[in-house]
Amino acid sequence: LLQFVGVEGFVTGILDLFPGTRYMRFQREIAVAICCLLCFIIDLSMVTQGGMYVFQLFDYYSASGMTLLWQALWECVVVAWVYGADRFMDDIARMIGYRPFPWIKWCWSFITPCVCMGIFIFHLLNYKPLTYNNVYVYPWWGEVIGWCLALSSMLCIPVSLVYKLSGAKGTFRERWDNLTKPVWGNHHLEYMAPDTDIKSLASLSPGTEENKVIIFESVM
Incomplete structure (x- = not known):
């Protein structure tokens, strides 16, 4: 699966x-x-006979550690600070029927990015050359291949950002504001259920009135 x-x-x-x-x-x-x-x-x-060495190289650099921490950091930044944590919580409320507790928004906005960045920096400061079974030390060109695997995923985010900024029009501030505004708007309302086919439901949240929202559910 x-x-x-x-x-x-x-x-x-x-x-x-x-x-x-x-x-x-x-x-x-x-x-x-x-x-x-x-x-x-x-x-x-x-x-192959030396396949475990290749697998160890792929597993250490491309599928764990710094790569996942880097991506998780920017994922939280984009969701919480670009798209908007409140807007994202409203979207979740439409799907599950109630607004999540506020501490989840704090995790998206502050706790998780800080934890990911801290572990990422700690990992860099304590980096050691890759070994297999604490016996075989990979050669320098093996380290180069490993870092190329890691950077192939990590550089996608800053390279895409620079590419979009360089291709936009206006001053740097105007280009930045235009690229960091979510595109969801009136032109996407066709993906929501029409007014004639929806009914309002009270929130299932057990919290206060402020935590309750009105969601829409299709009756079709």
């Missing part, structure tokens, strides 16, 4: 980058086949 989720998430992101191909016949099936074939070819190196 985890493999299905990983492939589907990757393929969906790639296809969204090329919206003009959505009408191509079997475009999703072809993309999934190419993705699985490439993963199969890469993974062949991990079933």
Whole structure:
């Protein structure tokens, strides 16, 4: 199941980058086949006699540690400070029927980013060369490959930010304000249930009146 989720998430992101191909016949099936074939070819190196060394390199640099902390940090920043923690809590209230407790918003905005940044810095300061079973020390070119794997994910965020800022118009402040404003607005209301097909429901939250909201549920 985890493999299905990983492939589907990757393929969906790639296809969204090329919206003009959505009408191509079997475009999703072809993309999934190419993705699985490439993963199969890469993974062949991990079933050889020295495959455990390759697996250790991938696991240490590309799938854990600094990479996940870096991505979690920016995910919290984007949700809490760009899209807006209050707006995100309103979206959750529409889905689950009540507004989450305020401490969750504090976690998104302050606690989780600070914890991720602290662990990330601590990890950098205490970095040690990768070893296997505390015996085999990877050569310098193995370290280079590992850091390339890590930076291939970590640099996506700052590189995308610089690319968007350089391609926007206006002063730096105008470009920054335009890029950090959520695009959800009146032009997206077609994705919500029409007024004739909805009914209001009281919040199921056990908190005070301030924590209660009115949500909408389709009766269709």
